[in-house]
Amino acid sequence: MIQSQLIFGVGCFFALFAVPLQADELLVRDGQYIHLTTDIASTEEAEILVASFDAAIPQWAEFWNLDKESLTDFKVEACVIRNKANFNQSGLIPATVPNFPFGYAIGNQVWVLAQQSEYYTRHLLLHEGIHSLAYHLFKGAGPTWFQEGTAELLATHHGAGRDIKINRIPLSREDAPYWGRFKRMGQSTESGEVPSFNAVLGYQPNLTGDVATYSWSWAACMILSSYPEYRSAFITAAERGQETGPAFNRELQSSLGKQWPILAARWRIACHDLDYGFDWQREQVKLSAKDPLWNGDDLQIQVRPDQGWQSCGVRIPRGAKLRISAEGKITLADQPKAWISQPQGITFQYHRGRPLGQLQFCLLPNANDPQAKRIEPLKTQGVVDQPLVNVSEYSWLLFRINDECGKRADNRGSYQVSIKRAR
Ligand SMILES: [Zn+2]
Numbered sequence: 377m378i379q380s381q382l383i384f385g386v387g388c389f390f391a392l393f394a395v396p397l398q399a400d401e402l403l404v405r406d407g408q409y410i411h412l413t414t415d416i417a418s419t420e421e422a423e424i425l426v427a428s429f430d431a432a433i434p435q436w437a438e439f440w441n442l443d444k445e446s447l448t449d450f451k452v453e454a455c456v457i458r459n460k461a462n463f464n465q466s467g468l469i470p471a472t473v474p475n476f477p478f479g480y481a482i483g484n485q486v487w488v489l490a491q492q493s494e495y496y497t498r499h500l501l502l503h504e505g506i507h508s509l510a511y512h513l514f515k516g517a518g519p520t521w522f523q524e525g526t527a528e529l530l531a532t533h534h535g536a537g538r539d540i541k542i543n544r545i546p547l548s549r550e551d552a553p554y555w556g557r558f559k560r561m562g563q564s565t566e567s568g569e570v571p572s573f574n575a576v577l578g579y580q581p582n583l584t585g586d587v588a589t590y591s592w593s594w595a596a597c598m599i600l601s602s603y604p605e606y607r608s609a610f611i612t613a614a615e616r617g618q619e620t621g622p623a624f625n626r627e628l629q630s631s632l633g634k635q636w637p638i639l640a641a642r643w644r645i646a647c648h649d650l651d652y653g654f655d656w657q658r659e660q661v662k663l664s665a666k667d668p669l670w671n672g673d674d675l676q677i678q679v680r681p682d683q684g685w686q687s688c689g690v691r692i693p694r695g696a697k698l699r700i701s702a703e704g705k706i707t708l709a710d711q712p713k714a715w716i717s718q719p720q721g722i723t724f725q726y727h728r729g730r731p732l733g734q735l736q737f738c739l740l741p742n743a744n745d746p747q748a749k750r751i752e753p754l755k756t757q758g759v760v761d762q763p764l765v766n767v768s769e770y771s772w773l774l775f776r777i778n779d780e781c782g783k784r785a786d787n788r789g790s791y792q793v794s795i796k797r798a799r
Contacts, residue, residue, distance in 0.1 A: 402462070409433045409447070410505070413468060414456040416490050416497075425456060427537040428498055429505060435542045436509060436530055439601075441611055451484065452508045456501060458490045477585040481507040493553035494536070495546075502531035502542070514617030518624050520579040522613065525593030528557075529601065532594070543601075547653045547782060557594065558651050560587040565648070568753065573643040575749045577625045599646055602656035605635060638663050640744045641772070644751045645685055653782020659684035663740075663772055667691050675795040679735060681706045681777040681787035688773045688795060691742055697798040698765040698773070702735050706789035708779060717777075719791050720760040727780050734778040735759045735791050739771040764798055 403419060405412045407426035414422050429452075437447055455468050463469045469487055473480055479488040479500045486504035491497045506527040510517035517523035534544040534551070546552035564570050576596045579589055600610040609631040616624055629636055642661055649659065661684065670690040677688050679702075692698070702719040709715055715722055717733025725732040738756045759775070767773075775793055 402466070409450060410452050410454050412454050412456065415458050415462055416456055421494055424494070424537045425498060425501055428540045429501060431538050431540045432502055432505070432542050436506065439530060439543065440513065440614055442513070446513065450509065450512050452505055453485045454501060454505070455487045456490055456497060457487060460489070479504045483511055484508050491554055493555070495552045496554045498536060499531045499533070499555060502533065503527040506530050510614070510617050514614050516617035516620065518613065518617050519620050520581050520589070521576050521593040521596055522624065524590050525597035526614070528590050528594035529597040545652065545654050549652060556587060557591045561591050561595070561650060564588055568750065570647045570751050572744070572748045572751050573640050574746055595647065595650060598656065599639070599643055603642070603660060606632060606639065634665055637742070637744065638665060641740055641742070644744065645740055645754060645774070647751060648754060649684065649781060651781040655782055655784065658682065658784050661685045661774065662687055667772070669693055670696065672797045677775070677793050678790040679775045679777060679793050680790050681708060681733070681779065682784045684784070685738070685774040685776045688775070692739070692767045692771050692773050694767060694769050696767040698767065699796045699798040700737065700759050700763050700765060700793065702759050702791045702793045704789065704791040706733060706777060706787060706791065708733050708787050709783065710786055721758070721778060727778055730758065730778050732778055735775060735793070736778055737765070737773060737775050739765070739767060740774055742770040742772065759793070
């Protein structure tokens with residue numbers, strides 16, 4: 377049914393503070409791309425919502441490689457709602473709209489329940505607005521993962537009002553109260569339920585507002601839009617928004633061709649580390665299906681602290697035994713003071729239970745099971761603690777220096793790492 381292509385839902389778990397209000401007391405603000413009706417108490421917040429939406433639109437157009445003219449006749453009718461009864465009574469929520477837990481969009485109409493933080497309310501308004509935009513531009517938003525993932529991608533932001541910057545991962549929990557995406561992803565990680573990339577692509581539509589579905593769909597859209605080699609296939613896929621069945625994914629997979637197993641491997645490693653401040657520029661992992669098999673000769677690599685996982689450039693065969701050693705000094709941060717570290721790390725400064733500055737390695741398997749619903753956790757170890765490595769399956773050998781997520785920009789220096797065949 378065409379209707380199903382026009383309707384997008386997003387859930388809500390947070391209770392609202394009901395404030396009795398007459399329909400004629402609703403606040404109305406008109407922007408370039410949004411006509412807002414709301415019962416939120418703060419006029420300032422309402423005006424910031426309108427300014428944020430108007431400032432986001434040209435950025436969305438740029439993201440999809442569109443010129444501004446394609447959006448001249450786009451405008452949403454938005455309701456941001458504290459007390460749903462007022463909106464029901466005044467006919468602002470038609471009876472055809474199902475009970476939605478967070479927000480809802482049909483064509484150019486969107487409804488959003490006000491949340492306990494301005495950030496999260498703004499996020500949901502942008503999220504629903506992106507559904508409207510997808511319908512306006514592409515006559516639909518594709519299957520669930522693409523529909524919700526692109527909405528999350530382009531709703532996540534820094535700042536507010538005219539200065540809003542879309543498609544930015546919040547730097548801290550304090551920047552995005554109640555938004556909770558990383559909290560939910562962390563729960564999946566702890567319980568060993570991080571979905572495989574293919575499992576995310578197979579998400580089915582639901583209206584329960586499951587935050588895990590939105591979060592992992594967002595992660596899939598982040599990885600596809602952040603790596604330059606996937607980006608154009610991802611952007612082009614939006615034009616097939618009317619397609620909501622498996623053909624959408626098949627087309628994407630065929631346009632990425634042989635890169636698919638590399639994508640699955642990168643997914644596996646990125647899912648471990650996604651958190652506030654995650655920096656996709658520094659966390660891209662150089663991997664290729666053409667990486668040669670290690671011939672057993674000594675390898676030397678420089679591992680930099682301002683990048684995430686770094687491959688030693690070869691694939692290590694099953695059954696190989698390695699001895700890894702490292703030396704050198706790096707500087708982590710400058711403020712409040714410069715921390716100098718060696719490969720064992722700074723043993724009185726910890727991140728995720730390991731010393732800051734510690735040289736770590738992991739083995740990332742070359743193969744992945746396309747039928748697997750979940751990803752197997754990867755084992756990260758300190759090189760100084762575990763210099764001898766037995767390789768049980770064909771794998772990339774990756775190194776990085778332990779640091780807090782999003783804090784790599786001011787790191788300097790490198791460790792010199794040596795890999796030899798163990799006798
Ligand atoms: Zn949605």
